[in-house]
Amino acid sequence: MLRLATQMVRHRLSALIAVACAVLGGAALITATGVLAESGLRSHLPAGRLAGADVVVAADQEYHPPGDLPIALPERRTVPSRLVGELAHLPGVTASVGDLGFPAALLDAHGRPVPAADPRSAGHGWSSTRLLTSARIDGSAPAGAAEVAVDSATAAAAGVRPGDRVRIVAAGRQAAAYRVSALVDAPGAGVYFADPTAVRLSGRGDRVDLVGLRTAPGAGERVAAEVRTKLKGTGLVTATGAGRGDLVAPGEGASRSLLILLAGSLAGVILLITGFVTASALAVSIAGQRRDLALMRAVGATPKQIRRLAAAQSTVVAAVAVAPGAGLGYLLAGQFRRLLADQGVIPSGLPLTVSPLPALATVLLMALAVQLSARGSAWRTSRMPATEAVAESRSEPRAPSRTRTRIGLLIVVAATTMSVVPLFSRTVIAATATSIAGILGAIGLALSGPALVRGIGAVAARRTRTGASAPTWLAMANVRAYALRNAGIVSTLAMAVVFVLTYTLTQTTVLAATADDTRTGTTAQLRLTAPALGGLPEGTLAAVRGTPGVRAAAPVGSTTVVWPYRMLGDTETDSGSAMILTPDAAHVLDLDVKEGGLDRLTGTTVAVSSDVVRSRDAGLGKRVRLVLGDGTPVEATVVAVYGRGLGFGTVALSRDLAAGHTTTRLDQSLLVRTDGTAAARQALTALTAARPGLTLAETAPASGLRNAPPEVWINLATIVVLLVYLLLSIANKLVAATAQRRVELGALRLNGTTPRQIRTMMRREAAVTAATALVTALLLSAVPLALLGQGFLGRPWPSGPVWLLPALAVTVTATAFLTTELPTRQALRTPPADAIRAQ
Helix, strand or coil, X not given: CHHHHHHHHHHCHHHHHHHHHHHHXXXXXXXXXXXXXXXXXXXXXXXXXXXXXXXXEEECCEECCCCCCCEECCCCCCEECHHHHHHHCCCCEEEEEEECCECEEEECCXXXXXXXXXXXXXXXXXXXXXXXXXXXXXXXXXXXXXXXXXXXXXXHHHCCCCXXXXXXXXXXXXCEEEXXXXXXXXXXXXXXXXXHHHHHHHCCCCEECEEEEEECCCCHHHHHHHHXXXXXXXXXXXXXXXXXXXXXXXXXXXXXXXXXXXXXXXXHXXXXXXXXXXXXXXXXXXXXXXXXXXXXXXXXXXXXXXXXXXXXXXXXXXXXXHHHHHHHHHHHHHHHHHHHHHCCCCXXXXXXXXXXXXXXXXXXXXXXXXXXXXXXXXXXXXXXXXXXXXXXXXXXXXXXXXXXXXXXXXXXXXXXXXXXXXXXXXXXXXXXXXXXXXXXXXXXXXXXXXXXXXXXXXXXXXXXXXXXXXXXXXXXXXXXXXXXXHHHHHHHHHHHHHHHHHHHHHHXXXXXXXXXXXXXHECCCEEEECHHXXXXXXXXXXXXHCCCCEEEEEEEEEEEEEEEEEECCEEXXXXXXXXXXXXXXXXXXXXXXXXXXXXXXXXXXXXXXXXXXXXXXXXXXXXXXXXXXXXXXXXXXXXXXXXXXXXXXXXXXXXXXXXXXXXCCCCCEEEEEECCCHHXXXXXXXXXXXXXXXXXXXXXXXXXXXXXXXXXXXXXXXXXXXXXXXXXXXXXXXXXXXXXXXXXXXXXXXXXXXXXXXHHHHHHHHHHHHHHHHHHHHXXXXXXXXXXXXXXXXXXXXXXXXXXXXXXXXXXXXXXXXHHHHHHHHHXXXXXXXXXXXX
């Protein structure tokens, strides 16, 4: 069977190129997604300043929901400082160090903060230098509260040497003068204070961030095993080797989970599109071999053998394409990782995990898709009696399958039903229903397409019976007679249009609705931040409130909250960003409060979005259970329900509730509402200039995509990649379908049709195909996008670039014409008798 399949491949090479391209592109996309998912599970950040520690002990920075993947906790959890002494007495431990990290920024001669890798945790105690590896120290340890040591890169940027005087903003305190006692030649080491000073500045009391252990040569694993035994059941983790890097900065370590979420969100769409494209390419390929398969049935081949033969030759082609496709997937994953790092979604130092597992998974998935698609495409021919199969090998079934048509229409109806979700839930998750509804609608079109195309062809044929030119009459007759072939092309073109329209306009509509919520709900005109200092210094709020022209000012921060809740008898877990607000937030924010009030946000209280009140039983006065960003479980009372959840998140915590549960323990920003005069703005500008590290900016969000969040750019980049894959697959499919018509074109020429008439006929077929694809794609997209616009923007149309639809129309039309015109001209170069003889 394999030998016969290989021989058939040699004689049908042009038709199988489309299959090879579909498999190659699909393998690249699936492999890239698999690499991202595996990296999210197994990749680790560099150990950095903990590289000198053989064993690191820290609190578990993950929340473990039952029956689900762990959720990363970005806020630092601390451990008891007594562990430093307890672990120092273990056999094989040569040094035990309690590490602290807190905000610190060195100011240069002009009073500007020197950039640091992470200002939120740049300050450490001097003992942490023992956790560095191969660090060269020029000078001596800080001798008291007025001395510091800095890393050589920071010193070079500030132009300081040992013995110089510098000003440092540490832990939110005002800038203070220090003497530089030493330079530490280690990348990203930060600013080192005397240990008692570091304890005082950090405010940790009897807690430390982590414990680093140095061990005797060869004793690392034994010490780690003893530590794990000692700490079993305490919620602390012990890391060695590559795992140490994830404990340096929990916020950066948490970014690994974003890779898993991203891969998960892409996997469904990629598998759907890859399966669709591969199946349609195989349908065209096997349709061109119906005569060969029918003749085999006539000479005694069983239906099972026919299906095995179709699957075997398709597998041969897939086997040739899947290996380079998987290799291309690893390169694509590298480029995607670079995009994520450039957009700040993941740390630039987070590497990809490269192993054969994604490639193996790709091979299995593509083999399964090819086998099922090939057997399904050959099913009808293999089941027909031999005489009927031979008679039908030169034509198509007279009537499309009713069962197939009904299933397709049911899928279209189901997709339309799914698209109503945004009317009832104004959330990002609800918006994804629009994109999925569009793709499901395109799949339904592929199933019901033959009946649709045959109907369109019948109407066109009746209208062109009289008065039409010969090419036009032939084109309409072909559309009607070869409905199955044309429907495959129409559905693939429509899939490309639907995919781009729904995915792109969903992103832009959600972005516009979010910006509208934020713009409408922010009554403050200005935002004051201090990113280079790790947080706002103490006294900033009082100074701003005392500035002439300031009507109100309130601190606003953000953290991560895990919200477990019951739904349909099961426990669901949602993790997302949450605001940190004070009662004064009501003077600078208008969250469209439905019940209660933001002025009640004191103590263990929260405000929640109206979108989740019913589903999570979180009405006014209810008690909700949350897990804060450092893993602390709390039970809080709902004191307000607000309507602008899309722009401001699902939940807002009181400042009292979040106190002590964030890494820096500092306010991240101030929202300032003024009287709107230029004098007030100038006064705030002068205040900002007088205080190092402060930044003043407008609160109004930028329109369009200029300030779009990184995930929007990532989704748009994914759309571009998938569109290229779709267009290449469509082009190869059209070329293959046209090339298989050489006998038909040769017969027309022998009957007196001129080459010019044939080219005109093919162009008009291409025009009908492109027009049908565009119209059906618009119809499939119109309802989901109209419902999305109504639910998110209050109007029955989405928000997005006006040039998108014309650009898609030009692209689809050009693709249809070029991939029909070029193969037709090539086929016409062959004498008609030779074309028929070659068949």
